[in-house]
Amino acid sequence: MNNSTTISRFDVADIRAQFPILNRLVKGKPLVYFDNAATTQKPQVVIDAIKHYYSHTNANVHRGIHTLSEEGTLAMEGSREYIAQYLGAKRSEVIFTRGTTEGINLVVHSLGLFHFKKGDEILISAMEHHANIVPWQILCNRLGLVLKVIDINEKGDLCLDSFRSQLSHKTKLVSLVHTSNALGTINPVKTVVDDAHKAGALVLIDGAQAMAHGKVNVRELDADFFVFSSHKLFGPTGVGILFGKEQLLEQMPPYQSGGEMIAEVSFEKTTYNELPYKFEAGTPHIEGNIVFAEAVKWFAALDHQAVHAHEMALLRRATEHVLHIDGLRIIGEAAEKTSVLSFVVEGVHHQDLALFLDTHGIAVRTGHHCTQPLMKRFGIEGTTRASFSVYNSLDEVDFFAEKLQKTVAILR
Amino acid sequence: MNTPTEIQNAIVEEFSFFEDWTQKYEYIIECGKELEDLDPQYKTEENKVRGCQSHVWLHASYRNGKLHFTAASEAMIVKGLVALLLRLYNDRTPDEILATQPDFIEAIGMKAHLSPTRSNGLASMVKHIKAYALAYKSKSLA
Numbered sequence: 001m002n003n004s005t006t007i008s009r010f011d012v013a014d015i016r017a018q019f020p021i022l023n024r025l026v027k028g029k030p031l032v033y034f035d036n037a038a039t040t041q042k043p044q045v046v047i048d049a050i051k052h053y054y055s056h057t058n059a060n061v062h063r064g065i066h067t068l069s070e071e072g073t074l075a076m077e078g079s080r081e082y083i084a085q086y087l088g089a090k091r092s093e094v095i096f097t098r099g100t101t102e103g104i105n106l107v108v109h110s111l112g113l114f115h116f117k118k119g120d121e122i123l124i125s126a127m128e129h130h131a132n133i134v135p136w137q138i139l140c141n142r143l144g145l146v147l148k149v150i151d152i153n154e155k156g157d158l159c160l161d162s163f164r165s166q167l168s169h170k171t172k173l174v175s176l177v178h179t180s181n182a183l184g185t186i187n188p189v190k191t192v193v194d195d196a197h198k199a200g201a202l203v204l205i206d207g208a209q210a211m212a213h214g215k216v217n218v219r220e221l222d223a224d225f226f227v228f229s230s231h232k233l234f235g236p237t238g239v240g241i242l243f244g245k246e247q248l249l250e251q252m253p254p255y256q257s258g259g260e261m262i263a264e265v266s267f268e269k270t271t272y273n274e275l276p277y278k279f280e281a282g283t284p285h286i287e288g289n290i291v292f293a294e295a296v297k298w299f300a301a302l303d304h305q306a307v308h309a310h311e312m313a314l315l316r317r318a319t320e321h322v323l324h325i326d327g328l329r330i331i332g333e334a335a336e337k338t339s340v341l342s343f344v345v346e347g348v349h350h351q352d353l354a355l356f357l358d359t360h361g362i363a364v365r366t367g368h369h370c371t372q373p374l375m376k377r378f379g380i381e382g383t384t385r386a387s388f389s390v391y392n393s394l395d396e397v398d399f400f401a402e403k404l405q406k407t408v409a410i411l412r
Numbered sequence: 413m414n415t416p417t418e419i420q421n422a423i424v425e426e427f428s429f430f431e432d433w434t435q436k437y438e439y440i441i442e443c444g445k446e447l448e449d450l451d452p453q454y455k456t457e458e459n460k461v462r463g464c465q466s467h468v469w470l471h472a473s474y475r476n477g478k479l480h481f482t483a484a485s486e487a488m489i490v491k492g493l494v495a496l497l498l499r500l501y502n503d504r505t506p507d508e509i510l511a512t513q514p515d516f517i518e519a520i521g522m523k524a525h526l527s528p529t530r531s532n533g534l535a536s537m538v539k540h541i542k543a544y545a546l547a548y549k550s551k552s553l554a
Contacts, residue, residue, distance in 0.1 A: 351487040352487050355489050360434070366465060
């Protein structure tokens with residue numbers, strides 16, 4: 001692919017035009033939204049689809065005989081079908097959840113609680129989000145399992161030696177983040193999956209930060225479980241996906257109970273519904289589940305190679321700029337990195353930085369990013385994080401760098 | 413000494429000169445530089461007012477029927493806002509403190525800093541100041 005075709009297939013102005021929120025002002029200045037690792041903005045097609053759902057389709061799904069219910073059911077199951085295809089999964093393997101956190105909790109409570117026993121080991125990494133630490137910790141305390149942690153190096157790369165030396169026949173499950181929210185590190189997930197399987201361990205991959213930067217095929221990755229959220233992938237909040245291999249999900253008892261997850265209920269005995277409904281108790285987030293597919297379709301239609309090139313250009317430009325700031329230290333310099341720039345500035349508190357940047361309309365995130373053990377590993381309380389998405393421009397990066405430099409001068 | 417209302421009005425007037433947010437924050441930082449230093453011995457876990465992003469330490473002493481506060485913060489803007497709060501609440505009787513709401517915060521456009529979700533400890537700081545006032549009031553009545 002030469003440059004001219006790249007440009008013709010990827011035009012950031014064209015993409016920006018699809019995100020109405022980018023037209024708004026913040027404190028009188030044009031919004032510069034660099035908090036994409038927390039949540040992405042929504043394209044017009046997603047906003048329209050939400051409006052369309054409530055204007056035309058709204059009804060409860062699955063058991064209704066009337067037209068609206070039937071249309072809603074078809075739309076939601078169509079969404080599942082589409083997302084399954086996108087992931088390379090079967091539709092029975094795609095469970096709608098409230099998000100990444102619920103996906104992890106489902107595996108912990110359903111698989112972990114019933115299939116793991118005292119002395120078994122769970123392996124996570126030093127760069128996990130609290131959502132991929134705390135549920136395992138609780139499970140370990142309850143069952144007497146051992147939680148082990150894969151070390152990372154100073155640059156924020158996963159230490160494969162540390163992983164391999166702790167992997168053994170005792171390891172029941174490895175739960176690893178695909179892409180770190182705080183550092184931007186992209187982990188060698190395929191290698192981890194293959195090694196773990198050779199040792200007889202299952203693997204859960206937290207894909208929350210990965211999905212908005214490129215396509216993931218769970219079949220090729222061969223992960224046993226893969227979780228992610230809609231809102232970080234240009235879709236509505238409150239919705240996510242748990243992918244699980246069919247033969248595993250079949251063996252797992254329901255996580256929550258109520259409507260939809262049942263086949264037949266009597267006061268003596270309840271038989272459970274088939275996959276994926278066994279894990280979807282209660283009325284689902286129908287609108288969210290339907291519109292999620294619209295968001296994925298929107299993203300899938302982009303040229304992912306061009307998206308990657310654009311995001312890397314944003315990251316490179318931002319990195320070059322900030323390195324000129326005296327006393328600034330980048331946290332997270334992994335060899336494989338997504339478009340996340342996390343840093344600390346000597347003598348400057350990140351909260352002050354963020355408040356000043358906000359006065360210029362720039363949205364960044366500060367603090368520990370729900371990764372307190374990781375912050376401790378780097379000997380810091382928190383960082384300032386700028387995370388870039390497909391609709392961000394080089395002009396915005398230049399503007400951010402200029403204001404950052406000025407702010408640091410004021411705060412020193 | 414000016415009344416709490418006079419002080420709040422004075423702060424609001426000082427802020428009325430600023431046209432943009434950057435200037436406001438710069439002024440707040442300046443205010444923070446005038447904050448009386450907290451004696452390091454009082455920078456304890458007990459005196460820590462926790463926030464998600466930054467912490468504040470608050471120490472209270474009681475003399476001649478009045479409360480005196482000293483405080484510290486890791487972040488400069490919060491420190492400035494703390495200084496403004498203490499300008500209002502320092503060296504007042506428990507009754508005065510309990511009767512005074514920090515309305516100036518909203519008037520100068522800093523209301524968001526007082527919301528419980530802002531988590532910089534400022535909202536809890538006002539609560540702590542009032543709790544001290546209440547404690548010393550009941551002590552003096554006893």
